[in-house]
Amino acid sequence: MKIHRQFPAAPSPDSRGRAAAFALSAAVMLIPANLLPVLSMDLPGELRTDTIFSGIVALCDQGLWPLALIVFTASFLVPVLKLGGLGWLLFATRRPVGEGALGLTKLYVTLDFIGRWSMLDVFLVAFLSGTVRFGALATVRPQPGIVAFAAAVVFTMLATDAFDPRAIWSSHSQSTEEITA
Amino acid sequence: MTQPASAKVTRASRLPIVWLVPLVALAIGGWLIFRELHSRGTEITIAFTTASGVEAGKTNLVHQGVPVGEVTQVIVKKDLSGAEVTLRLNKEAEAFARADAEFWIVRPEVTFSGVRGLETLIGGVQLNGRPGSGPPAKEFVGREHPPVAEDPSQGRAFLLRADKLGSLSAGAPVYYREVKVGAVETSRLADDATEALIRIRVYTPYIDLVRANTVFWNAGGAAFKVNLLGAQLKSTSLEALFSGGISFATPEGKDGLAPVAPDGASFALHDEAEKDWLKWKPRIPIKPIDSEPGRQPRASDLPAALKPN
Numbered sequence: 001m002k003i004h005r006q007f008p009a010a011p012s013p014d015s016r017g018r019a020a021a022f023a024l025s026a027a028v029m030l031i032p033a034n035l036l037p038v039l040s041m042d043l044p045g046e047l048r049t050d051t052i053f054s055g056i057v058a059l060c061d062q063g064l065w066p067l068a069l070i071v072f073t074a075s076f077l078v079p080v081l082k083l084g085g086l087g088w089l090l091f092a093t094r095r096p097v098g099e100g101a102l103g104l105t106k107l108y109v110t111l112d113f114i115g116r117w118s119m120l121d122v123f124l125v126a127f128l129s130g131t132v133r134f135g136a137l138a139t140v141r142p143q144p145g146i147v148a149f150a151a152a153v154v155f156t157m158l159a160t161d162a163f164d165p166r167a168i169w170s171s172h173s174q175s176t177e178e179i180t181a
Numbered sequence: 182m183t184q185p186a187s188a189k190v191t192r193a194s195r196l197p198i199v200w201l202v203p204l205v206a207l208a209i210g211g212w213l214i215f216r217e218l219h220s221r222g223t224e225i226t227i228a229f230t231t232a233s234g235v236e237a238g239k240t241n242l243v244h245q246g247v248p249v250g251e252v253t254q255v256i257v258k259k260d261l262s263g264a265e266v267t268l269r270l271n272k273e274a275e276a277f278a279r280a281d282a283e284f285w286i287v288r289p290e291v292t293f294s295g296v297r298g299l300e301t302l303i304g305g306v307q308l309n310g311r312p313g314s315g316p317p318a319k320e321f322v323g324r325e326h327p328p329v330a331e332d333p334s335q336g337r338a339f340l341l342r343a344d345k346l347g348s349l350s351a352g353a354p355v356y357y358r359e360v361k362v363g364a365v366e367t368s369r370l371a372d373d374a375t376e377a378l379i380r381i382r383v384y385t386p387y388i389d390l391v392r393a394n395t396v397f398w399n400a401g402g403a404a405f406k407v408n409l410l411g412a413q414l415k416s417t418s419l420e421a422l423f424s425g426g427i428s429f430a431t432p433e434g435k436d437g438l439a440p441v442a443p444d445g446a447s448f449a450l451h452d453e454a455e456k457d458w459l460k461w462k463p464r465i466p467i468k469p470i471d472s473e474p475g476r477q478p479r480a481s482d483l484p485a486a487l488k489p490n
Contacts, residue, residue: 014199017199017200018199021199021200021202021203022199022202022203024203024206025202025203025205025206026206028203028206028207028210029206029209029210031210031214032210032213032214035214035217036213036214036217042237042238043237049253144213144216144217145213147213148209148210148213151206151209155202155206162199
């Protein structure tokens with residue numbers, strides 16, 4: 001975890017700016033990721049092209065709702081919550097945070113932890129595309145949406161990576177200094 | 182409270198280069214969406230009674246030999262009465278998503294009057310269509326059979342009324358002096374079911390042969406006569422023996438030839454020729470045999486009866 005790493009003496013002044021830039025990029029990339037198809041399946045008598053959302057609906061239709069829940073969590077809920085969390089973190093550290101510093105640090109730790117788990121979709125599509133190649137019987141092909149989705153996940157990871165958690169505490173200490181001064 | 186002012190100045194002096202990243206992301210994301218929306222044509226569904234051979238992702242809508250749409254789904258109708266084919270059209274083929282467009286399935290077809298759709302024997306079936314010009318539409322009913330070529334510049338169409346169809350089928354030849362000068366296009370029962378209606382097309386070089394008083398008779402099948410002197414088998418041609426055929430003759434008339442029959446003129450179709458019909462020998466100049474069928478006749482080519490006054 002980042003908190004235990006060795007840092008230069010002071011947090012980089014533009015760490016928040018860089019994190020914001022990456023978070024914005026992630027938000028932008030989430031739009032094509034959810035609008036465009038992520039994979040297509042050639043089945044006998046059918047050519048299915050699924051977006052993330054239509055895939056979840058299809059899983060529900062087939063009665064596989066636990067699976068649908070997992071996919072919904074991993075590919076929709078987590079990226080959105082993560083972006084929301086990042087946004088809140090960046091917004092809150094605009095000013096000295098005071099007593100909220102501990103809560104924000106916990107939020108940061110959580111965001112950093114869940115980041116890598118959002119790649120489930122990308123892994124699934126890569127796996128299916130590589131293995132399901134049975135010619136006329138079934139073929140799975142990746143579609144542009146999955147690239148946008150992977151980019152969005154990478155950008156959220158870059159954003160949490162760029163954010164220096166000491167910004168929370170430096171603004172906290174600043175505020176205590178101000179209080180004592 | 183004294184220092185923060187000077188700190189602010191250094192921080193806000195320039196926009197960090199990292200802000201290029203969201204801009205690039207915006208450009209790429211916008212381009213991805215634009216490309217998807219741009220390449221995506223309209224999706225239409227066509228109902229067929231049978232869709233055998235139509236495969237999603239493989240069967241194409243082919244127009245003038247160029248694929249202009251792809252079948253994305255083939256399902257049976259909810260009431261099991263037929264099949265429903267979903268087709269995604271290419272952007273440039275939007276004219277197929279209009280109310281009066283027609284679609285049919287091309288399968289290899291071998292008849293006595295010719296072989297059609299031979300390329301589909303190996304490559305699988307194709308969908309063919311005729312673009313429409315009406316208001317945009319998404320649901321169509323497919324044709325059972327390909328429509329006959331209706332190009333008014335290629336000859337002239339006439340309607341024949343017969344008591345019975347006989348062995349005439351689409352594509353059957355139309356003869357003048359046993360030279361093939363046209364073909365049967367389509368046939369159906371008259372609205373009141375008292376007659377069979379047959380539409381024929383006489384090709385451009387020969388349209389002058391059909392006059393207002395021309396007689397048509399069924400030349401198809403074979404006449405097999407047995408009498409005391411022996412047996413006689415008579416047929417116009419081998420093709421006419423199997424797919425039927427129509428012959429016609431034009432009388433000379435007392436005061437010259439009758440006027441040329443207009444497009445869509447209607448005639449009775451007799452069961453067989455009367456003896457003297459076969460003796461008629463009017464002199465009718467025909468158009469040069471190499472006049473292109475697709476070319477509109479020039480005013481100087483037109484027979485006198487069709488010339489504008």
